[in-house]
Amino acid sequence: MASLLLRRKASGTGVSRFLHGITQPVALHLELKSGDVNSVSNVLRQFSSFNRKETFEFTSSSSSTSKFDFMDLTRPHTWYPNARRKHRKVILHMGPTNSGKTYHALKRLESSASGIYCAPLRLLAWEVAKRLNKAKVTCDLVTGQEKEEVDGAKHKAVTVEMADVTSDYDCAMLGCRSRGFSFTRALLGISADELHICGDAAAIPLIQEMLKVTGDHVEVQHYERLSPLVPLKVPLGSFNNIRTGDCIVSFSRKKIYQLKRQIENERKHLCSVVYGSLPPETRTRQATMFNDESSEFDVLVASDAVGMGLNLNISRIIFSTMTKFDGIEERELTVPEIKQIAGRAGRYGSKFPVGEVTCMDAEYLPLLHSSLNAPSPTLERAGLFPNFDLIFTYSRLHPKRGLYEILEHFVENAKLSYNYFIADCEDMMKVAAIIDELPLGLHDKYLFCISPVDVDDEISSQGLTQFAENYAKKGIVRLREIFTPGTLQVPKSQAGLKEIESIHKVLDLYVWLSYRLEDSFPDRELAASQKAICSLLIEEFLDRFGWHKPRASLANLKSGSTSLLSQRIRKYL
Numbered sequence: 001m002a003s004l005l006l007r008r009k010a011s012g013t014g015v016s017r018f019l020h021g022i023t024q025p026v027a028l029h030l031e032l033k034s035g036d037v038n039s040v041s042n043v044l045r046q047f048s049s050f051n052r053k054e055t056f057e058f059t060s061s062s063s064s065t066s067k068f069d070f071m072d073l074t075r076p077h078t079w080y081p082n083a084r085r086k087h088r089k090v091i092l093h094m095g096p097t098n099s100g101k102t103y104h105a106l107k108r109l110e111s112s113a114s115g116i117y118c119a120p121l122r123l124l125a126w127e128v129a130k131r132l133n134k135a136k137v138t139c140d141l142v143t144g145q146e147k148e149e150v151d152g153a154k155h156k157a158v159t160v161e162m163a164d165v166t167s168d169y170d171c172a173m174l175g176c177r178s179r180g181f182s183f184t185r186a187l188l189g190i191s192a193d194e195l196h197i198c199g200d201a202a203a204i205p206l207i208q209e210m211l212k213v214t215g216d217h218v219e220v221q222h223y224e225r226l227s228p229l230v231p232l233k234v235p236l237g238s239f240n241n242i243r244t245g246d247c248i249v250s251f252s253r254k255k256i257y258q259l260k261r262q263i264e265n266e267r268k269h270l271c272s273v274v275y276g277s278l279p280p281e282t283r284t285r286q287a288t289m290f291n292d293e294s295s296e297f298d299v300l301v302a303s304d305a306v307g308m309g310l311n312l313n314i315s316r317i318i319f320s321t322m323t324k325f326d327g328i329e330e331r332e333l334t335v336p337e338i339k340q341i342a343g344r345a346g347r348y349g350s351k352f353p354v355g356e357v358t359c360m361d362a363e364y365l366p367l368l369h370s371s372l373n374a375p376s377p378t379l380e381r382a383g384l385f386p387n388f389d390l391i392f393t394y395s396r397l398h399p400k401r402g403l404y405e406i407l408e409h410f411v412e413n414a415k416l417s418y419n420y421f422i423a424d425c426e427d428m429m430k431v432a433a434i435i436d437e438l439p440l441g442l443h444d445k446y447l448f449c450i451s452p453v454d455v456d457d458e459i460s461s462q463g464l465t466q467f468a469e470n471y472a473k474k475g476i477v478r479l480r481e482i483f484t485p486g487t488l489q490v491p492k493s494q495a496g497l498k499e500i501e502s503i504h505k506v507l508d509l510y511v512w513l514s515y516r517l518e519d520s521f522p523d524r525e526l527a528a529s530q531k532a533i534c535s536l537l538i539e540e541f542l543d544r545f546g547w548h549k550p551r552a553s554l555a556n557l558k559s560g561s562t563s564l565l566s567q568r569i570r571k572y573l
C-alpha cells in the first residue's frame with residue numbers, strides 16, 4: 001500500500017480537498033497541530049464509510065491525543081462537510097395530520113432535477129418510489145433490505161437510516177415523526193439545495209435551533225387540516241354498531257385478533273389487520289384490500305402502525321383502549337400519539353371526507369376530547385449517536401474494551417449540546433453483549449448491532465446469534481444451515497402465526513446482512529423468496545381463519561384459495 005504524508009497545518013476543508021484526489025488505498029499520515037485535530041477528524045469521519053472501509057487512527061508525538069475529546073459530541077453539524085459547503089434552503093412544512101404537507105413537499109421533489117426522499121418506514125419509501133416512477137420521474141428504491149435501481153434515475157426513495165450524506169441533490173425531503181439519530185444525521189447531513197421537512201408545528205423551534213449553526217436559510221410554511229375531524233360524544237358501545245370504513249385501534253397483537261373475531265362474529269363485516277410485526281408486504285396488501293371498495297374487507301383492526309402516514313379510506317377511528325404497554329409499563333397514550341392516530345380518519349379526497357373519532361368505552365372519551373384540543377408539547381431535543389468511525393477511533397486507544405463497554409462509555413460520558421439527547425441504544429447493547437464473545441472485528445460487531453434484529457423476539461435473536469457465530473467461525477453463512485426451504489406451511493394457530501412472523505424477521509435479517517457482507521451471506525435470493533412465501537402464508541391464514549360471507553361458501557373458498565395460493569407460491573420456487 002502506498003504511503004502519503006500530508007504536512008498540512010490547516011483546516012478540515014483543505015484536508016477534504018486533498019482526500020478527494022486519492023483514488024487508491026493509501027496509508028495516510030497527517031501532521032497536524034493539536035488544535036486542528038477536531039476539525040480534521042470530522043472530515044476523516046466523513047470519508048470513512050462502511051463501503052469504502054477506510055479507517056483512521058490518531059497517534060501523537062506529544063500530548064495532543066489527549067486533547068482530542070472523543071466524548072465531545074457538541075458540534076454534530078461539523079460532521080458533514082458536504083452539506084456545510086451548501087447554504088441550504090430548508091422549508092418546514094408544518095401542520096396537523098391530513099393537511100397536505102406531504103403532498104406539497106412531494107410536488108416539489110417531483111419537479112426537481114434530482115432528489116432524495118427519506119422515509120421513516122419502508123412502506124412509505126415504497127409508496128413514494130412507486131408514485132414517482134408512475135409520474136415518469138425515475139426513482140431508485142433503497143432500504144436496508146432492498147435495492148431497486150431504475151435506469152437513469154436521478155431520484156431516490158430511501159429509509160431514513162440509508163440517507164446518503166455524500167452525494168449532492170437539488171431537493172431532499174424528510175419526515176420528522178421520529179427524532180432518532182438517523183433523523184438528526186439526515187437533517188444535518190443531506191447535501192441538497194432545498195430540504196423539505198414535514199411534521200407537526202411542535203417541532204419548529206427545535207429544528208430552527210438545530211439549524212442555527214449550519215448557515216442554512218430556514219422558512220416555515222403552515223398548513224391547516226383539509227377536511228374536518230369530528231370527535232363523537234358517544235362511545236361505540238357494541239360491536240353491532242361497527243360500520244363500513246371503521247378502524248378499531250388496539251396495541252396488542254392478541255387483542256387485534258380478538259377484535260377481528262368479535263367483529264366478524266356479528267356476521268356483517270370482514271376485517272383487514274395492520275400491525276407492526278406483520279411483514280411490510282402483508283401490511284400493504286391488507287391496507288389495499290381495506291381501501292379497495294370492491295373487496296369484502298371493509299373494516300380495519302390496527303395498531304398504532306396505522307398512524308404512520310399511510311393514506312387509508314377510514315371513516316371513523318375507534319380507540320379500543322387509550323393505554324399502551326411501552327416495554328416497561330402500561331401507560332396512557334400521549335397527545336401527539338392520539339392526534340396522529342385520530343388524524344387517519346377522513347383523509348382529504350378519500351371516500352370519507354369527514355372523519356370521526358371515538359372510543360369503545362365512555363370512560364376514555366374525556367381523555368380523547370381533551371387531547372384532540374390540546375397543543376402538542378413542543379419538542380426540545382433530537383437524538384444523537386456517535387458514528388462507527390468515532391467508536392472505532394476510540395477503540396484503537398482502548399483496545400481491551402469490547403463494543404458493549406465502548407457503547408456504555410459513550411452513553412454515560414458523551415457531552416451534548418442542550419438540544420440533543422444520546423439516542424437509546426439498549427437494543428444495540430443487548431446484541432453487543434452477545435457479539436463481544438465472538439472473534440470478530442469491531443466493524444463486523446457494529447454491523448450486527450445496528451442490524452434490524454428484534455431483540456424481544458426469541459426466534460429473531462436466535463437467528464442473529466447463529467448468523468454471527470457461523471460468520472465468525474467460517475466466514476460464510478449459508479441459509480440452508482439454519483433454515484430448510486420447503487418446510488413452511490400455512491399456520492394453524494395464533495402460535496403458528498407468531499412463529500412464521502418471526503421466521504420472516506430472520507429471513508429479513510439475512511437479506512439485510514447480505515447487502516453489507518455480500519460474499520459471506522450469498523443466499524439473498526433464496527431468503528427473499530422464502531420471505532415472500534412467509535407473507536403469502538400469513539395472508540392465507542388471515543383469509544382462511546376469518547369469517548366468510550355466506551355467498552362464498554367456506555369449502556369453495558378453502559379449495560379455491562389453496563390452489564390460488566399454490567400458484568402464487570410456485571412463482572417463488
Ligand SMILES: Nc1ncnc2c1ncn2[C@@H]1O[C@H](COP(=O)(O)OP(=O)(O)OP(=O)(O)O)[C@@H](O)[C@H]1O
Binds near residue numbers: 101102226311348
Ligand atoms: N392540493 C391538493 N390537491 C389534491 N389532493 C391533495 C391536495 N393536498 C393534499 N391532498 C391529498 O390529501 C391527502 C392528505 O394529504 P397529505 O398526505 O399531504 O397530508 P399530510 O399533512 O402529509 O398528513 P400526515 O401528517 O397524516 O402525513 C392525500 O391523499 C393527498 O394526496
Ligand SMILES: [Mg+2]
Binds near residue numbers: 102103309
Ligand atoms: Mg404526510
